[in-house]
Amino acid sequence: MSDPDLKIASVTTTIIDVPLIRPHKFATTTAEAQPILLVAVTTEGGVTGYGEGVVPGGPWWGGESVETMQQIVDRYIGPYIIGRGVDEISGVMVDIERIVANARFAKAAVDVAMHDAWGRALGVPVASLLGGAFRTGVDVRWALGAAPLEEIVEEVTHKREQRLNYSFKLKMGALDPVVDTERVVKIVEAFGGEVGFSIDVNARWDRFTALRHVPQLVDGGVELIEQPTPADQLDVLAEINRRVAAPVMADESVQTPHDAYEVAKLGAADVVALKTTKCGGLQRSKQVVAVAKAAGLRCHGATSIEGPIGTAASIHFACAEPGIDYGTELFGPQLFAVELLQKPLDYSEGQVHLPEGPGLGVELDMDVVKKYARS
Template sequence: MADLTINKVETRILDVPLFRPHGFATTTATAQPILLVTVTLENGVVGFGEGVVPGGPWWGGESVETMQAIIERYLAPVMVGRPVNELSGILVDFEKVVANDRFAKAAVDIAMHDAWARALDIPLADLLGGAFRKELDVTWALGVLPLDEAVGEVEEKIAETGHKSFKLKMGSGDPATDTQRISELVEKLGDRVSFRIDVNARWDRLTALRFLPKLAEAGVELFEQPTPAHDLDTLREITTRIGVPVMADESVCSPADALEVVKRQAADVIALKTTKLGGLKESAKVAAIAETAGLACHGATSLEGPFGTAASLHFAAATPAISYGTELFGPMLLKESYTTEDLVYENGVVKLPEGPGSGLEPDWDKIESFTRK
């Protein structure tokens, strides 16, 4: 099938402004760097993927700059000249030339899936077993904000898009002050919506055991990765001791990690990011491990743009293991999009886009304006 042969792989770095600064445990982002990857087939079909990390290399060691170098110098030569429907073999061969670098691999994995689906004129979800749902719940994540600003943003999202679940970032400030801030926010609004926290693996054992019970008492419904990724013993202790579900994020960057979390009984939920896991194929392995063990999966985000978010949405729509909702809200943080149509967010859900591939088409004028010169 020569028309499915990969003709070229191209990358460009976009710097897309956010509508407001977004605070993580160790950094604050005012714009989102996105590596836009295009895979062009011999028949002229183009697929799109995105290399995105949440706020920069502090999270997993990769950045848009390192991803661009890895893809152009090492991964693209493995791809060019091979049919895109040999995707599994291409991914196997990636491992012979590049260890780890899962965010970079995810970008080209998704671009190849997108190109293949567009060439077949089918939705991306059809390559993954078919969508059994057309919309998914979306949790809105707040950055590290003062109490009054957080209350205002929650009220705004309830009114504008009907969000019912909110994630609160912690870990950058004094734990006692942070805990008081979150507790007051939950007290003000917890009878209308649900709240969860994400510490981004920044608390040690004693800090977690001191403050998480207070957050549980305040009504927080989920603890996301309160302690370091490697410390599964403490994560298990929190999971079994405090009585609030625990979600592993930084602790699960591969199927082997997921299996270890299952064996150690270290979490109740796995944050499944197609980016950190290396793409859709590896994400399917993690989903299968979690589902078999009775753990829930959450469709998590690295704050991808529209193409990356749409790919994760197609994956979630076709994967029953993702049973704990999603936070696929990345495009909502962008001041402007770079697709001709936006993903639809309303009533606390995001709709699965229709059409071949991801269902989205590029706005090349906007892409050019965001391209780093």
């Protein structure tokens, strides 16, 4: 039985639209602002924890949006968990599966908010609830836009000089594949092998296109190939993985523990992009990592372009989970044009560092939140 002070008294949601420092190009859309569903879970003891419902660029990625997530939380999940303890996360998340299918991004927001509230109530960081932090920072790869070569070179040079990021990801899939491949190879060549680059096609190429252009990218110096083909075509992804020397990373293909099992069974990838959002929260993320590691796969701490709350949750997860052993791309707040926290997350020396303090260890600037909240 939970301590009465740990029982959930209310669950509220707010949608905010956060402007970005520059347009962020995905394979099918371009984002100039990031919508975030902010979920607040308040206990009978007066402690409030926060989580974020965030999808990368809108419903094109997995079918959810901040609007659908808000309806799911407000009408179904929120009322259902009132009276449950924030220290009952495992049981609560299992029970939620019975009333809401899929909707993993919405569930992740609730999962993180409960972890934050529980940690705050106990006076311990979320990492401690996940087994304890064994490191205090993780490497962060920066994602570049679809800008001209000169602008990309300038952006990479600036990030390196400021010691913010030392490795970089290039988005592909929006342009003609021939043009796109030539563009990426020129960018990689511009740095003469001194900078590590990965590419992400967001599952937009078919088998023929991928088999033609992925080897060209690897020959051109790209060091990691992320999800070139559709999520459900694991046989094609496995064929690509067998043909190239560079590691292949599965993102859209892995959202559940069973997905990780299937990828490993078919040899479809060497690395799993682990997003705490797409997995449904921190509890489910641990299950996905466990399967991946048992099968010999590496795990990369990926992002849905979360704000500082979601990013802080992923930092706690990565710092407490040895299975996240292939770096991260937890750059979300670096892409925001405004600061949502009273004290920003610490990005330095190519890493993002674990926030100190109970719960997620971060405090929202509610004046800024109110400014960008939807009416």
